């Protein structure tokens with residue numbers, strides 16, 4: 001009788017993950033459990049480690065989306081598996097791979113026993129874990145692809161002098177972070193007062209917002225807030241939030257292929273998303289902290305919200321775009337005020353930046369291009 005191994009299976013036909021047993025037959029790996037029976041041919045089978053290298057995955061290119069995973073390493077000495085020379089090569093490769101501490105089996109049991117779909121906190125946890133598991137480099141490549149796509153549809157001001165001034169303006173913010181290289185700032189010719197951030201580090205600011213500012217610190221307040229969205233991976237989290245449980249479970253075990261495909265296919269969602277209230281509050285808090293760390297006037301973001309509110313009252317009609325995506329609610333402004341009041345006194349230095357000259361150049365460039 002062939003030995004059996006405790007395993008889990010994913011398949012497009014299973015919602016979530018199924019627990020069961022795995023047996024290696026002479027030409028197939030067969031999983032069975034409550035969700036049914038699934039098999040993968042040994043010929044062409046791919047073996048790899050996933051999770052924190054806790055799990056051995058069995059996959060096959062003819063059965064996309066189906067995989068079996070087990071923590072039982074005894075499967076690697078299964079006689080039926082060893083009778084396939086191509087698998088022997090793979091097993092030897094895995095044997096050379098350093099075996100890290102096992103963990104995660106309990107997670108499986110919890111998920112299996114409780115049923116993930118009905119368990120909201122577990123789902124929240126999954127979203128968190130998967131977002132954490134996506135490598136920064138992947139997120140940056142993804143953001144770059146998105147930016148390339150968007151830039152072709154927007155009017156990006158690429159004048160070297162203008163870009164040089166912008167890059168100089170944001171220096172104090174970049175000095176506060178270890179991942180300064182990840183950020184790239186752009187100006188878009190657009191009269192609406194807005195700014196946005198893409199996953200990975202592209203941050204765009206509309207000419208309209210720059211022209212509305214009274215002090216350079218106000219622009220930096222907005223940019224510090226946008227940087228916080230990037231640093232806290234808010235876009236990525238929002239996207240991950242949209243994905244199905246099965247994709248999440250597979251991803252949490254270290255197979256990011258499914259989620260990569262999903263995120264790329266749904267990237268348009270990012271262009272229309274707005275962040276949750278708690279994400280906005282978090283970005284406010286971190287953005288304000290960034291201003292303080294940069295030794296800039298921490299009241300700048302709050303001041304900018306006030307300008308926008310005044311403008312909204314004065315002009316009536318639709319609120320500025322930035323307020324649409326960033327409603328300056330009473331509670332939000334109160335939170336900023338409180339944070340400013342309760343923070344220990346900080347050094348505030350004068351920012352040496354000629355805002356008027358910058359605005360003139362923005363105005364010129366924006367009008368030449370849009371004419």
Ligand SMILES: [Zn+2]
Pocket residue numbers: 225226229275280283325326
């Ligand atoms: Zn925001």
